[in-house]
Amino acid sequence: MTIAVVISAISTIAAVGAGLYALNLRWQIFDMCKQSKFIDEHDSNKKISTATHDKAILTLANCMNGIIDEKRSVKIRARNNECAFKDTISGISHDIRTPLTSLYGYFQMLQASSDSMLNEKYIRIIGGRIQQLQDMTEQLFTFVKLENPSYTLECGEINLTQTLCDVMFSFYNDIGQCGLEPDVDIPSEIYMVNANSAALKRVLENIIKNALVHGESELAVSMTCKGDLGETIEISVGNRVPEGESIDVSRVFERFYKADSSRHSGSTGLGLFIAKSLTERMGGGISADLTDGIFTIKVSLKRIR
Numbered sequence: 001m002t003i004a005v006v007i008s009a010i011s012t013i014a015a016v017g018a019g020l021y022a023l024n025l026r027w028q029i030f031d032m033c034k035q036s037k038f039i040d041e042h043d044s045n046k047k048i049s050t051a052t053h054d055k056a057i058l059t060l061a062n063c064m065n066g067i068i069d070e071k072r073s074v075k076i077r078a079r080n081n082e083c084a085f086k087d088t089i090s091g092i093s094h095d096i097r098t099p100l101t102s103l104y105g106y107f108q109m110l111q112a113s114s115d116s117m118l119n120e121k122y123i124r125i126i127g128g129r130i131q132q133l134q135d136m137t138e139q140l141f142t143f144v145k146l147e148n149p150s151y152t153l154e155c156g157e158i159n160l161t162q163t164l165c166d167v168m169f170s171f172y173n174d175i176g177q178c179g180l181e182p183d184v185d186i187p188s189e190i191y192m193v194n195a196n197s198a199a200l201k202r203v204l205e206n207i208i209k210n211a212l213v214h215g216e217s218e219l220a221v222s223m224t225c226k227g228d229l230g231e232t233i234e235i236s237v238g239n240r241v242p243e244g245e246s247i248d249v250s251r252v253f254e255r256f257y258k259a260d261s262s263r264h265s266g267s268t269g270l271g272l273f274i275a276k277s278l279t280e281r282m283g284g285g286i287s288a289d290l291t292d293g294i295f296t297i298k299v300s301l302k303r304i305r
Contacts, residue, residue, distance in 0.1 A: 028057050032064065039068060043075075087256075095269075096136060103129040139270045142202065143255065146277045153196040153281045157304050160193045160200070160233055161186065164223060167204040174212055175219070185222040191233045193301040199278040200301075203286075206271040207237045207297045215239025215295065226300065233303050238296035247295060252288045272297070 028050055035048045047065045050057055103126055110122040145151050164186055175182055193200075211219055218240040226232040241247060251257045253276040256269040272288075275297075279286045284301040 024052065025054070025057065028052050028054070029060075032057075032061060036064060036068070045072075092140070096133065099129045099132045099136075103133075139274060142274050143270050146274065151281075153199050153278070155194050155196050155282055157192050158195045158197050158200055160191045160195070160235075160301065161189065161223070163197070163200055164204060164221075164235060167201060167208060168221065170205070171208055171212065174209075178212055178219075180212075180217070180219045182219040182221060184220075185224075187223060191223070191225070192304040193233055194304055195282045195284070195301055196278075199282060203275045203278050203299060204235070206275040207299065210271050210297070211237050211239035211295075214241075214245075216242050218294070220294075225303070231303055232300050234298055234300045236296055236298045238294050241290065241293050241295050243293075247290055249288050249290050249295075253286070275299070 032048050032050060035046070038044065039046055039048070047068065048061050050061050052058070106122045106125050106129070110119055110126065113119055113122065168182075168184065168186075208221070216239070218238070220236070220238040222236045224234050224236070226234045248257075253272050255273040257273070258269045276286050279299055279301075282301065284299060286297065286299050289296045289298070
């Protein structure tokens with residue numbers, strides 16, 4: 001009889017203990033949900049806390065805090081992307097408005113002028129502004145294509161030596177107008193690389209144009225064979241940076257980055273970003289360096305023998 005009473009008492013205590021444990025778990029979960037709701041509604045930086053030492057509850061709290069941290073990170077990224085998007089739209093609008101305003105001004109002067117020599121000058125300037133707008137539009141169009149993850153390039157055997165010579169010749173007048181005597185070292189040997197013809201041309205055009213627009217007095221273009229077996233071809237384009245201009249080398253390949261945003265050169269800030277994206281899509285590499293006032297872009301591509 002005594003044993004039966006003891007067993008009954010133990011069972012009762014166990015049942016009460018289990019009930020209290022379950023009640024405590026329910027309270028802890030309810031409190032965690034309440035904290036979660038508060039954090040969400042008030043965009044608070046607090047984390048969910050619990051007074052229990054129960055492993056299951058602690059694991060649940062850690063999981064909820066992980067979800068809250070990720071949600072907070074997503075919100076921050078979304079906010080930053082929204083600000084960047086607004087800045088981008090503002091920057092593009094300004095970059096396009098500048099040559100448009102100039103274009104309209106010279107067009108008005110052309111209409112009002114009867115001087116044939118002045119008219120020829122105005123027509124040349126207007127043509128230059130139109131070309132500037134076409135270049136900017138093409139850069140933006142390429143940028144939109146590169147933002148599509150499914151965008152791919154069809155690559156094949158391309159004569160890099162000839163392509164570089166053709167691009168350099170296309171800048172002949174621009175180099176002369178800049179008053180530069182470029183130091184060009186392009187070997188006569190034909191180097192074939194695995195690339196996309198249009199993309200390769202765009203990469204070379206962008207890095208050379210960047211040197212002409214943002215550099216001064218010096219321009220050096222070279223092509224060399226790298227690697228123990230000459231398996232890589234490297235093109236180097238260097239220019240002297242104007243005194244006082246600051247360049248963040250770690251950011252030059254970022255979209256819309258401009259070393260000096262106050263210089264209205266008709267640039268979208270996309271040239272080097274596009275060059276990097278296209279180079280990497282062709283399986284190549286690109287890097288930037290600033291040493292002793294010389295800013296250098298190097299593009300490397302796999303050689304095909």
